[in-house]
Structure formats: structure tokens, C-alpha cells
Amino acid sequence: MRKHSPIRSKTSYRRQGVVILTLIIAIICCAVAIGVFVAADLFSKRGISIAIESSSDISSGSLTTPQTESVVTLDPTPSESSDVTESTKTSETEPTDTTERVPPTIPTGITGPDLTGYVVVLDPGHQLKPNREQEPLSPTMSGSKDKVSAGTQGVTTGRPEYEVNLEIGVLLRDYLESLGCTVYMTRTENDVNISNIERAQFALSYTPDAYIRLHCDGSSDPNRKGIGVFIADSGKHKDKLPGWSDLLGNALSEATGAKYRGYNASSRYSGLNWATDIPSFLLEMGFMTNPEEDILLSHPEYQLRICEGIANFVSQMPLNPDRPTNLD
Ligand SMILES: [Zn+2]
Incomplete structure (x- = not known):
């Protein structure tokens, strides 16, 4: 080598x-x-x-219809749920001057389903001043909750949620009544003091075909938007509530063009837990923390679309067989 x-x-x-x-x-x-x-x-x-x-801005002068998106289920633990976290929400938006705001009215000669014989109770959520006193969460479970939480606030309009809820509630009452429905409201003023249990008991006393609690949603994420329905996860209507919730959410989505985010069955809502003997729904009509939906929720034409959707939902509900028949 x-x-x-x-x-x-x-x-x-x-x-x-x-x-x-x-x-x-x-x-x-x-x-x-x-x-x-x-x-x-x-x-x-x-x-x-x-x-x-x-590029998704809208102008406040013209009503634009958001794109309808596919149905998704709400988060199991929604952080924006008004009754749960609203007390922790703050907004730095200065309230706008609403003293000159003209209340919306329904146009004459609206058409819709015949709601003769239906009874609906509406609860415009929250009130002028929250009530931090506690009341039992449920007749069957331990725990307590604020009698009335604060609600959210419009990120663009600066309007408080309780005010928008009542404005839509009054319009919805007139709308449903014009179609023959009998409507009772838990409140017709903002400066009241009615706890969630008292509202539930008011609704129970009429044995309605639907008890609809009108709310607007809030989130720390300004992009979150759409319609949500919350229901109790117990009670005599437990098995039917999911299907009815989808009727409500889809009817509203069809009328408004907003996305239906799905329903959420929970035991955390005192106002629902105390009204499980009737079909009770907490309807989140849209997000006031989303600039686009905040403007829409105060827009008279969009409010009418909400009324149209809810009227269509009511017409699909069965008449409550538990309601005593009128013998007069
Ligand atoms: Zn609320």
C-alpha cells in the first residue's frame, strides 16, 4: 500500500x-x-x-344586509353572554345624545302570518340602573345572581343595551299585535326595577306560547357578530327547546340576513331557569360591540326585519296547551 x-x-x-x-x-x-x-x-x-x-364598513345612512353564513354552534361557554359577563364590560364610548331620537313605528298595512290566538310575552332585557342584589339562580339548584345586570353598550352609537332592547320590544309588540297576536311586556319604561325572577313570574302568569327575552350581545372581539339563542337545559320543554331555538334563529336570520350562530342550552340564566314551564328564549339579536351590527340594531328598517323574523317564528310555534281556555 x-x-x-x-x-x-x-x-x-x-x-x-x-x-x-x-x-x-x-x-x-x-x-x-x-x-x-x-x-x-x-x-x-x-x-x-x-x-x-x-372593506366591510357600512354607512349609517343606508341599510346593508350582511352576508348569511353557515350555522355554527355557540361556544359552550360563551364569554359574551349578557347575563353572565356584562357586569365586567366597560365601554369608553361616550353615549350619544338620544333625546331627539324618534321612536320607530310600523308602517300601515304590513303583511305577515295570522297570529290570532297566539300569546307572547316580551322582556326587553336590563333596565336603566342595574340591581346588584342577589336572587336565587334556580328553583332547583344552589347559587345566586344579580337581580338585573348592566347590559352592554353600542360601540358606534354609544346607546345602552337596555334602551335598544326596549325600542325594539315596543316596535315588536305593535308589529305582533297588528297581526292579531296578544302581547304582554315586562316593562315599557327604562327606569324600572324588575328582577329576572319577577320577569319570569310575570311571563308564567300568562302561560304564553313563547316568552322572548330581547337582548343585544357584547364581546371583547369587535369582529364577532350574529344572532344567538339561549335556553334552559332543564324543565318540561327541555327536549323541544333546541328545535324551537333553531326556528327562532333561522327565522330571524332569514329576515335580517344576519348569521344565526346557533343555540346554547345552559343552567346559568336565572330568567330562564324560573320560566321552564313555558317556552322561554333569551334572544341575542346582534352584537353592539360590532360596529356594523350596532348601527343596524338601531336602524328602523332593520328593526322591522327583526320584527318580521320573530313574527314568522311565532307563527311556527304550537299554541300552548297549558293555557286555560277563555270561557267568556
Ligand atoms: Zn343583555
């Missing part, structure tokens, strides 16, 4: 070293190049999503 000379051996080692060094440099260059590509890709996608979001 031939031996390598020391000089050849040194040269060989040097060549090998150069090759290895070149390989290392090439690998580093590749890694850097891949990194740059990934970063550039992420940046361009982010740029597109920002562009899409910023």
Missing part, C-alpha cells in the same frame, strides 16, 4: 475542510431563504385579511 505523504495529507484535509465549510454555508443560506419566504407569506396573508376587514 502506498502511504500518503504529509504534504498531500495536509492538502487533502484542507480540501475536505473547504467542502464542509461550503456545505455549512449553503445550508445556512437555504435556512435563511426559507425563513424569508415564510415571513413574506405570512405578511401577505395578514395584509389581505386586514384589507377584507376594512
Whole structure:
């Protein structure tokens, strides 16, 4: 065997070293190049999503219909649920001057389903001043809740939720009555003090075909929007409530064009837990923390669409067989 000379051996080692060094440099260059590509890709996608979001503005002067999206189920633990977290919500929006606001009215000669014989109780959620006194969460479970929580506030309009709830409630009462429905309201003023249990007991006393609690939603995410329905997860109507909730949500979605986010059955709503003997629903009509829906919820034409959707829902409900028949 031939031996390598020391000089050849040194040269060989040097060549090998150069090759290895070149390989290392090439690998580093590749890694850097891949990194740059990934970063550039992420940046361009982010740029597109920002562009899409910023193009969805609406003007307050004209009513635009949001795109209807596929039905999804609400989060099992919705953080925006008004009765649960509204007390922790704050808004820095200055309330706008609403003293000159003209209450919406229904146009003459509206058409809709014949609601003769139906009885509906409406509860415009919240009131001027929240009531932090506690009342039992449920007739069957331990725990307590605020008698009336604060509600959310319009991120664009600055309007408090209790005011919008009542405005739509009064319009809805007139709308349903014009179609032959009998309607009772838990409140027709903002400056009242009626707890959620008292509202439930008021509703129970009429054995209605539907007890609808009117609310607007709030979230820390301004992009969240759409319609939600909350129901009790117990009581005599437990099995039928999910189907009825979908009737309500879909009817409202069809009339307004807003997305129905699905229903959520929960035991955390005192106002529902105390009214499980009647078909009771907490309807979140839209998000006041979403700039677009906040404006829509105060728009007279959109409010009429909400009324239309709820009227269509009522017409699909069975008459409550528990209601005593009128013998007069
Ligand atoms: Zn609410």
C-alpha cells in the first residue's frame, strides 16, 4: 500500500475542510431563504385579511344586509353572554345624545302570518340602573345572581343595551299585535326595577306560547357578530327547546340576513331557569360591540326585519296547551 505523504495529507484535509465549510454555508443560506419566504407569506396573508376587514364598513345612512353564513354552534361557554359577563364590560364610548331620537313605528298595512290566538310575552332585557342584589339562580339548584345586570353598550352609537332592547320590544309588540297576536311586556319604561325572577313570574302568569327575552350581545372581539339563542337545559320543554331555538334563529336570520350562530342550552340564566314551564328564549339579536351590527340594531328598517323574523317564528310555534281556555 502506498502511504500518503504529509504534504498531500495536509492538502487533502484542507480540501475536505473547504467542502464542509461550503456545505455549512449553503445550508445556512437555504435556512435563511426559507425563513424569508415564510415571513413574506405570512405578511401577505395578514395584509389581505386586514384589507377584507376594512372593506366591510357600512354607512349609517343606508341599510346593508350582511352576508348569511353557515350555522355554527355557540361556544359552550360563551364569554359574551349578557347575563353572565356584562357586569365586567366597560365601554369608553361616550353615549350619544338620544333625546331627539324618534321612536320607530310600523308602517300601515304590513303583511305577515295570522297570529290570532297566539300569546307572547316580551322582556326587553336590563333596565336603566342595574340591581346588584342577589336572587336565587334556580328553583332547583344552589347559587345566586344579580337581580338585573348592566347590559352592554353600542360601540358606534354609544346607546345602552337596555334602551335598544326596549325600542325594539315596543316596535315588536305593535308589529305582533297588528297581526292579531296578544302581547304582554315586562316593562315599557327604562327606569324600572324588575328582577329576572319577577320577569319570569310575570311571563308564567300568562302561560304564553313563547316568552322572548330581547337582548343585544357584547364581546371583547369587535369582529364577532350574529344572532344567538339561549335556553334552559332543564324543565318540561327541555327536549323541544333546541328545535324551537333553531326556528327562532333561522327565522330571524332569514329576515335580517344576519348569521344565526346557533343555540346554547345552559343552567346559568336565572330568567330562564324560573320560566321552564313555558317556552322561554333569551334572544341575542346582534352584537353592539360590532360596529356594523350596532348601527343596524338601531336602524328602523332593520328593526322591522327583526320584527318580521320573530313574527314568522311565532307563527311556527304550537299554541300552548297549558293555557286555560277563555270561557267568556
Ligand atoms: Zn343583555
